[in-house]
Each structure stands twice: as C-alpha cells, then as structure tokens.
Amino acid sequence: MTNKEFLSIIQKEASSADYNRYLKQLAYKKISSDDNIAIFEVANKYIASWIKSKYTDVIQHCFEIYDGTKPTIEIKIAGEKKTKKEIIKERIENKTAESTILNPSYTFDSFIVGSSNQMAYNASLAVSNKPGIQYNPLFIYGGTGLGKTHLLQAVGNAAIEKGQTVIYVTIEQFMNDFTFSIKNKNMEHFRSKYRQCDVLLIDDIQFLSGKEQTQEEFFHTFNELHNAKKQIVMTSDRLPSQIAGLVDRLKSRFEWGLTADIQLPGLETKIAIIEKKSDLNGISLSREIINFIATNLDNSIREIEGVLIRINASASLLNQEINLEMVQGLLKDQIKETKENIKLPDVINIVASELNIKPSDIKSKKRTATVANARRVVIYLARELTHNSMPDIAKFVGMKDHSSISHNIKKANELIEKDENFKLIIENLKNKIINKEW
Numbered sequence: 001m002t003n004k005e006f007l008s009i010i011q012k013e014a015s016s017a018d019y020n021r022y023l024k025q026l027a028y029k030k031i032s033s034d035d036n037i038a039i040f041e042v043a044n045k046y047i048a049s050w051i052k053s054k055y056t057d058v059i060q061h062c063f064e065i066y067d068g069t070k071p072t073i074e075i076k077i078a079g080e081k082k083t084k085k086e087i088i089k090e091r092i093e094n095k096t097a098e099s100t101i102l103n104p105s106y107t108f109d110s111f112i113v114g115s116s117n118q119m120a121y122n123a124s125l126a127v128s129n130k131p132g133i134q135y136n137p138l139f140i141y142g143g144t145g146l147g148k149t150h151l152l153q154a155v156g157n158a159a160i161e162k163g164q165t166v167i168y169v170t171i172e173q174f175m176n177d178f179t180f181s182i183k184n185k186n187m188e189h190f191r192s193k194y195r196q197c198d199v200l201l202i203d204d205i206q207f208l209s210g211k212e213q214t215q216e217e218f219f220h221t222f223n224e225l226h227n228a229k230k231q232i233v234m235t236s237d238r239l240p241s242q243i244a245g246l247v248d249r250l251k252s253r254f255e256w257g258l259t260a261d262i263q264l265p266g267l268e269t270k271i272a273i274i275e276k277k278s279d280l281n282g283i284s285l286s287r288e289i290i291n292f293i294a295t296n297l298d299n300s301i302r303e304i305e306g307v308l309i310r311i312n313a314s315a316s317l318l319n320q321e322i323n324l325e326m327v328q329g330l331l332k333d334q335i336k337e338t339k340e341n342i343k344l345p346d347v348i349n350i351v352a353s354e355l356n357i358k359p360s361d362i363k364s365k366k367r368t369a370t371v372a373n374a375r376r377v378v379i380y381l382a383r384e385l386t387h388n389s390m391p392d393i394a395k396f397v398g399m400k401d402h403s404s405i406s407h408n409i410k411k412a413n414e415l416i417e418k419d420e421n422f423k424l425i426i427e428n429l430k431n432k433i434i435n436k437e438w
Contacts, residue, residue, distance in 0.1 A: 001028070001030070001066045001067065002030065003027055003028040003030070005066065006026070006028045006062060006066075007023075009062045009065055009066060010023055010026075010055075010058065010059065010062050011023075011024075013058050013061065013062060014055065014058060015309070016312065017281055017309050017312065017313075018055070020281075020282060021105070021280075021281070022047055022050055022051055022104075023051065023055065025042050025047060026041075026042060026051065026075075027040060027042070027078070028040055029041060029076075033071070035069045035071060036071055036072060037071050037072045037073075037074055038063060038071040038072070038073055038074065039075075040074070040075045040076065041075075041076050041077070042075060042076075042077065042078065043077075044077060045077055046102070046104030046157065046160075047104055048076070048077060049101050049104070050101070050104050051075055052073075052075055052101065056073050059073050060073060101168075102153045102156045102160070102168055103153055105280065106149070106150045106153035106154050106157060107157055107158075108121075108124070108125055108128070108154045108158065110150075110276065110280065111150055111154060112265075112269060112272045112273045112276050114265055114266060114268065114269030114272065115266060115269070116146075116263040116264060116265045116266060116269055117147060117262045117263070117269075119260045119261070120140050120142075120147075120148075120260040120261065120262045121151065123135055123138055123140075123258055124140070124154060124260075127155055127231060127233060128154070128155045128158040131155075131159060131198065131199055131230075131231035132198075132228075132230050132231045133229070135257045135258035136226065136229070136231055136232060136256070136257045137231075137232035137233065137234060137253070137256060137257040138155075138232070138233045138234070138258055139205075139233075139234050139235075139236065139240060139255070139257065139258070139259040139260070140152065140233070140234070140262065141235065141236045141237065141238055141239055141259065141260075141261050141262070142237070143237060143264065143300075144237065144302070145300030145301050145302035145303060146263075146264070146265070146300070147262055147301055148203075148235040148262055149203055149235065150301075151262075152168070152201050152203060152233055152235050153168060155201065155231075156199060156201050159198060159199045159231075164198035164199055165196070165197045165198045166197060166198065166199045166201065167193065167194060167197040167200050167201065168203070169202060169203070170202075170203040170204050170207075171202055171203065171204050171205050171206075171207045172204070174194070174202065174214070174218070175207075175211060175214045177190055177193070177194075178190060178214055191221070194221050195221055195225060197225075197230065198230055198231065199230065199231045199233070200221075200230065200231070200232050200233070201233050201234075202232070202233070202234045202235070203234075204235060204237075205234040205236045205243075205254075206236045206238060206243050208243070208246060208250075209243055209244055209245035209246055210244075210245035215247055215250060218250070219247075219249060219253075222250070223253075226253075232257075234254065239259060240254035240255050240259070241255075265301075266431075267295070267427055267428050270294045270304070271290055271291070271294045273301055273304060274290050274293055274294055274304060274308070275290060277301075277304060277305055277308050278290075278308060281309070281312060282312075283312045284322065285311075285322065286323075286324070288324050289322070289323070289324055289327050291427065292324060292327060292328070293307060293327065293331075294427075294431070295427050295430045295431055295434070296331060296430075297331070297434075307331065310330055311326075311327060314326070314330060342433060342434070343386065344386060344388060344392075344393070344396045346433060347378055347381050347382045347385065347386065347433060348362055348363070348382075348396075348397075350429065350432055350433055351377050351381065351429055352374065354428075354429055354432070355370075355373075355374045355377070357370060357371065361374070362374050362375050362378055362397060363396070363397050363398045364398065365398070375408070376411060376412050377412070377425070377426065378397060379393055379397060379405055379408040379409060379412070380408065380409055380412035380426065381429060381430060381433060382396070383409055384430065385430065385433055389402070390402035390405040390406060391405075393405050412426070
C-alpha cells in the first residue's frame with residue numbers, strides 16, 4: 001500500500017475534521033514497514049500522541065481493508081533515526097511504561113479568554129509557568145462544556161514541552177487503575193505511576209464522591225505529590241465544599257491552593273469562540289451566520305464545536321455553499337427545542353430586569369418612551385423565541401389585537417437594521433433568555 005492509497009482509505013474512515021487537522025499529516029513509510037509493523041511519520045510528538053490514542057485501531061482497520069493484515073502501528077517523529085528492530089526492542093522494554101495522551105489542540109493560545117473565564121485562565125497560565133510553586137493545588141470548577149478540560153490539558157501540554165512528566169486522567173480512570181492494581185496485587189506500580197510525576201491532572205474530581213477506598217488512596221497520593229512540590233490540577237462541576245460524599249480532609253486539601261471558576265460566556269466571548277473554532281477548522285463563516293449561531297445556541301463550547309463540524313460536513317458532503325439559510329436549516333431542531341422551553345413570563349422578566357423597568361409597566365397602558373421601547377423588545381423576543389401566536393402575545397402584554405403586535409415587530413426589525421446599539425441590546429437579551437440567565 002502506498003501513502004496515497006492509505007490516505008485515501010483513512011479519509012473515508014475518519015471524520016473530515018480529524019482527517020484535515022491531523023490524519024492527513026501521516027506519512028506511511030512502506031520501505032521500513034512489513035506485514036507485522038507499519039511505520040508512520042508525523043511532524044511532532046503532540047500529533048503522534050493524539051493519533052495513537054484516537055486512531056490506532058482505525059489505521060489497523062485500513063490495512064485489513066487493503067490486504068487483510070493487521071500490523072502493529074508505530075508513529076515516529078520525522079527525523080527520528082530508529083530502525084524497525086530498535087522500535088520492536090523499545091516496545092518490549094517499555095511495554096509497561098505509562099504515557100499520557102493529551103489533545104494537542106488544547107493549548108493556551110487556542111483558548112478564548114473573556115470575563116467569564118479570565119481568572120481560571122490566568123491561574124492555569126501561572127501554574128504552567130511555575131508548577132508546584134504557585135496555586136498548588138489549582139481547582140477549576142464550572143458547568144459542562146465551558147473549557148475546564150481545555151485549560152487542564154493546556155497546563156499538561158505546556159509541561160510536556162518543558163520535558164516534565166505529566167499524568168492526565170479522569171477520576172474514573174484513576175479509580176479503574178486503582179481497582180485493577182488491587183485485584184492484580186500491583187499497587188507498587190500504581191503508586192509509582194501517580195506519585196512520581198511532575199504534574200498530576202485530574203478531570204471530573206466530583207465523581208470521587210462516596211468512593212471511600214479510592215478517596216483514601218488519593219489522599220495519600222495528594223499528600224506525597226504536594227510535599228514534593230509537584231503540581232496538582234483538578235476540575236469539577238462544583239466547589240470542593242459542595243461535593244457530597246467527599247471526606248473533609250480532602251475537601252480542605254482541595255482548597256489549600258486556589259479555586260477558580262469558569263462561568264457561562266457572554267455574547268462577545270461566545271462570538272470570539274465561534275470565530276476561533278471556525279478558523280481552526282478551516283470554516284469560513286459570515287458575520288451574519290456567526291451572530292445567528294451565537295444568539296441561538298446555548299453557551300456550551302462543546303455544542304458550538306459540534307454545530308461547526310455539522311456545518312462543515314454538510315457543506316462538504318452536499319457540495320453546498322455555507323450561507324445563513326443552510327445554517328438555519330441545520331439548527332432548526334435545536335432552536336425548536338429551545339423555543340419549547342421558553343415561556344412568555346421568562347421573556348418579560350429578563351427584559352424588565354435588564355432594562356430596569358417593572359414587568360407590570362410593560363403590560364400596562366403607559367406610553368412613555370422607556371415603557372414603549374421595553375414593550376417593543378418583549379414583543380419582538382416573544383415572537384422570535386417562543387411558539388406563541390401574535391394574538392397570544394397581544395393578550396399577554398395587554399394589547400387589543402395582533403395588528404399592534406405586527407406593527408411593533410416591524411418597528412423592531414427597522415431599528416435592528418438602523419441602530420447598532422438596539423441590535424446589540426436585542427442580541428444580548430436573546431442570549432440571556434436562551435441560556436436561562438434569570
């Protein structure tokens with residue numbers, strides 16, 4: 001199999017995003033390979049680690065498709081002077097060696113910083129510059145899909161660049177390793193792995209809740225690393241004090257260093273995230289499309305990434321230009337689901353709060369400029385974000401019939417076109433309502 005043939009096969013087996021970002025960089029070294037071992041080269045160790053962790057089985061499957069073989073996959077760094085015999089010998093000698101697989105794209109440079117995550121970002125950067133000295137442990141907490149794992153692995157990638165030993169695991173993996181080691185009477189190996197690293201990164205520490213034996217082991221691991229001035233970074237969906245079923249001595253130790261939260265991103269940060277993720281994935285989006293995605297999706301960065309992959313895949317598979325109509329079609333089900341969860345009182349309450357006006361004033365007969373503007377905003381957002389008809393909205397805000405509603409919507413659309421400040425207010429309120437920030 002030639003390199004061209006290999007790339008043709010794996011392109012069909014992998015996602016377009018993974019292929020374009022990583023897999024197409026694989027160079028198959030046919031001369032150095034045989035039926036038992038297939039050797040590839042890539043530019044750097046981060047890409048090599050990522051491909052090894054995610055696509056070893058898929059690469060083997062490519063060979064099965066081509067000629068029925070299933071060789072061992074070896075991915076070298078371009079320029080490495082290793083023979084096939086040396087590779088095999090190294091595998092045998094180091095078959096029990098531990099390696100940590102990090103996503104090479106999770107770096108500080110690729111992380112979008114905003115007011116919602118500034119503290120967590122700065123703390124993580126400080127830790128990476130002076131591991132074991134500043135903020136040890138570092139405890140990052142926040143909701144799902146907001147970037148905790150990105151920062152965690154950014155610390156790890158920075159440490160690996162400096163030649164430090166890094167262990168990155170979810171707490172579930174830690175527990176599985178612990179249980180396996182007990183069953184196989186190999187605790188010495190387990191403790192050597194976790195207590196002799198320079199940086200220990202633990203994801204989703206909240207799942208340690210109620211696991212008494214694992215908590216005991218982690219307590220001693222924590223102490224040994226901390227006493228040796230080795231860096232510990234953990235993530236959780238809540239503060240240490242809020243993790244039920246966690247022993248007090250661990251709660252107190254988790255708070256020894258610094259706790260930093262990641263909050264829901266504001267509209268501007270979300271737009272910046274979409275722009276950055278689009279650039280990284282080679283997707284060209286207009287300002288109109290970016291604003292549409294930002295104001296119609298919730299604040300999960302993970303969901304945003306998923307949507308961008310869908311957009312890119314759809315455009316590629318259907319040979320279709322990426323335009324607003326196409327994106328609206330792709331997201332209609334998600335938007336429909338969002339609308340079903342938004343009620344008219346939600347709209348009026350958040351608008352009233354943001355514009356510093358009473359909800360009762362909006363529903364009253366008052367005609368002052370402030371009240372009229374707030375009422376217009378409520379009407380526009382109610383029509384945009386809920387399934388309510390114009391007669392329903394008219395009844396809710398105390399107007400006679402749907403014609404008044406239609407007039408206000410028309411006026412709001414005119415203002416959005418002409419008045420950038422009004423447009424910004426609408427987008428901000430829309431974002432808050434969608435994400436239930438009331």
